Amino acid sequence: MLPRIRITRLSPTRTAARNVHTRSSLPPFTRSSLDAIKSVLVQPPPWSPTKLPDHTVGFSRGKVATEAAVLIPLLNVEGKPHVLMEVRSSTLRTHAGEVSFPGGRMDPTDDSLVHTALRETQEELALASGLVEVLGALDSPEYSLGNRSRVWPIVGFVHSSSDQSQSPGSSSTTLPSFRLDKLLASPDEVAAILPLPLSALLDPSRRRVHHFRIDARRPYYTTRVGDLIARPPDLSAEDCRTLDKLEVWGLSGWFLNRLAWTVGWLDRPPAGPEYED
Numbered sequence: 001m002l003p004r005i006r007i008t009r010l011s012p013t014r015t016a017a018r019n020v021h022t023r024s025s026l027p028p029f030t031r032s033s034l035d036a037i038k039s040v041l042v043q044p045p046p047w048s049p050t051k052l053p054d055h056t057v058g059f060s061r062g063k064v065a066t067e068a069a070v071l072i073p074l075l076n077v078e079g080k081p082h083v084l085m086e087v088r089s090s091t092l093r094t095h096a097g098e099v100s101f102p103g104g105r106m107d108p109t110d111d112s113l114v115h116t117a118l119r120e121t122q123e124e125l126a127l128a129s130g131l132v133e134v135l136g137a138l139d140s141p142e143y144s145l146g147n148r149s150r151v152w153p154i155v156g157f158v159h160s161s162s163d164q165s166q167s168p169g170s171s172s173t174t175l176p177s178f179r180l181d182k183l184l185a186s187p188d189e190v191a192a193i194l195p196l197p198l199s200a201l202l203d204p205s206r207r208r209v210h211h212f213r214i215d216a217r218r219p220y221y222t223t224r225v226g227d228l229i230a231r232p233p234d235l236s237a238e239d240c241r242t243l244d245k246l247e248v249w250g251l252s253g254w255f256l257n258r259l260a261w262t263v264g265w266l267d268r269p270p271a272g273p274e275y276e277d
Helices: 031-040 113-125 162-166 237-244 250-263
Strands: 066-077 080-088 103-105 132-137 142-144 149-158 190-197 207-211 219-224
Touching: 031 132, 031 250, 066 113, 066 132, 066 190, 066 250, 080 113, 103 113, 113 132, 113 149, 113 190, 142 250, 149 250, 219 250
Parallel strands: 066 149
Antiparallel strands: 066 080, 066 103, 080 190, 132 149, 142 149, 207 219
16 A cells, blocks of 8 residues: 655745745745744744643543654755655554654653654654754644654754755855755655655645644645655556545644745635545
């Protein structure tokens, strides 16, 4: 079985995209666009194991949610802005075959949730933590009902080298592109790597309105992305049809939409048909 997918989008300034749905492309990331993103995120991410707020959701039999973090990795690929996602392995116990961000549960040895997000990303995609410039975080977590965890979204930019991640550089120059062949998916956790071009997020033909957690007050866009995944030449017709239906949705889609709204790249969608997660 092949996995399902879901996503959200980005643009380099806070105010430039009030009508982003009418665009067909976004400019690549620059130092100034990263600074603009930083300015509207939580700075710095304040969550260490001893400084976390009380839980607001309980689970059956008195179980307490575990803490988890995901990385929302922004990057330039061949001079164009992308967000890096992955298709989860079909053998995983929860959310098998879905599109997600790299991340996972906090280990006792993690000194912060930022550490958790970077460690999990390195384990899943072989992406060195030194290449990631942490830009901040969204202002609140969400609960993953399947994993019974509270998930904290960390936003970062993937540089082409560790030198670039430390260097301020010119504010208006396009930041160097990351080579995707540097990534290596963990076969136990990741079925495929999905470098999602932000232009796909602007395509109305790919989008439809869902309600997060069946809540009409929280509409967001899902995005069809199956055709953006590299397909083996011997893939069966049935598997091709499965891929064609893949969308970025659910918690990953919600986080991406929230980032887009926060930065100002995307307007919130109007309440739409009752598509439910």
